[in-house]
Amino acid sequence: MKNLVCSELYRMLKSKKNRILLIITMIIFAYSVLFLRFNNVGFYNKLTNIDLNSLNSSPFILKEMHLFLVFIFCPMVFCESFNHENTCGAYRLFLIRGYDKTKCILSKIIACAIFTGAVIISLFILSVLLESILFDKTSFTSFVNKQISFNFIGALFYNFKFYLLEYMIMLILIGITSIIGSLMPNAAITYVVTVGICISLVYINKNIFSYIIVNTPTLFDVLDSRNNTFILSSIILIIGTCGISTVLFKKRDYLN
Numbered sequence: 001m002k003n004l005v006c007s008e009l010y011r012m013l014k015s016k017k018n019r020i021l022l023i024i025t026m027i028i029f030a031y032s033v034l035f036l037r038f039n040n041v042g043f044y045n046k047l048t049n050i051d052l053n054s055l056n057s058s059p060f061i062l063k064e065m066h067l068f069l070v071f072i073f074c075p076m077v078f079c080e081s082f083n084h085e086n087t088c089g090a091y092r093l094f095l096i097r098g099y100d101k102t103k104c105i106l107s108k109i110i111a112c113a114i115f116t117g118a119v120i121i122s123l124f125i126l127s128v129l130l131e132s133i134l135f136d137k138t139s140f141t142s143f144v145n146k147q148i149s150f151n152f153i154g155a156l157f158y159n160f161k162f163y164l165l166e167y168m169i170m171l172i173l174i175g176i177t178s179i180i181g182s183l184m185p186n187a188a189i190t191y192v193v194t195v196g197i198c199i200s201l202v203y204i205n206k207n208i209f210s211y212i213i214v215n216t217p218t219l220f221d222v223l224d225s226r227n228n229t230f231i232l233s234s235i236i237l238i239i240g241t242c243g244i245s246t247v248l249f250k251k252r253d254y255l256n
Helices: 002-014 016-039 058-088 090-096 101-134 152-183 187-204 206-212 216-223 230-251
Strands: 041-043 049-051
Touching: 002 058, 002 101, 016 041, 016 058, 016 101, 041 058, 058 101, 058 152, 058 187, 058 216, 101 152, 101 230, 152 187, 152 216, 152 230, 187 206, 206 216, 216 230
Parallel strands: none
Antiparallel strands: 041 049
């Protein structure tokens, strides 16, 4: 299992497509920082805005990147991972050598989780560094709830939890993509179907799945204890989708 995870991570890091995506991610990150610094304001929704400073800008930097991460970066990375061996026929070699199917699919899920986790942590560290350098200096700040004030440590922890919640959304995408990747013949079809399902979920129930399109209200509501269902429902979705993909992967015949 460990060797399979390491092998998949190595392949993901060596992938030219993934390297290009990482470069584009950094470009969009830089643009998001500059855009927010120029406007110096972030939006919780259309009616509520927050003045940005050196302690509270990180969540809004991630907000500007959310659509790119959800609809381009994550699906492309995950689709390539779950369909690469199927497209090139490598699954036949794995299975002939006696590798367990469950370990094969779980190693990919774990590798995708580690890869995106590293990306999220990197974005968090960079955003904290840049907000402290570029935005107006302050010793205390507030976010959506103006009545609650945070010092440096409190704001740092609050920002980190915001990025962790965004990471949960990415884990949901891993689960969805793993199911589609277990059914579809190539990465291109998997990508289109995955994005289509994500958009469809918003139309099916906007109140629950609105975070797929706009993450800010949901994640801030969770952190301010106004949303008590997101974490539980996300955990259920992550476990459920990964479980379903494992069953589908085990039942699929890759030898013929």
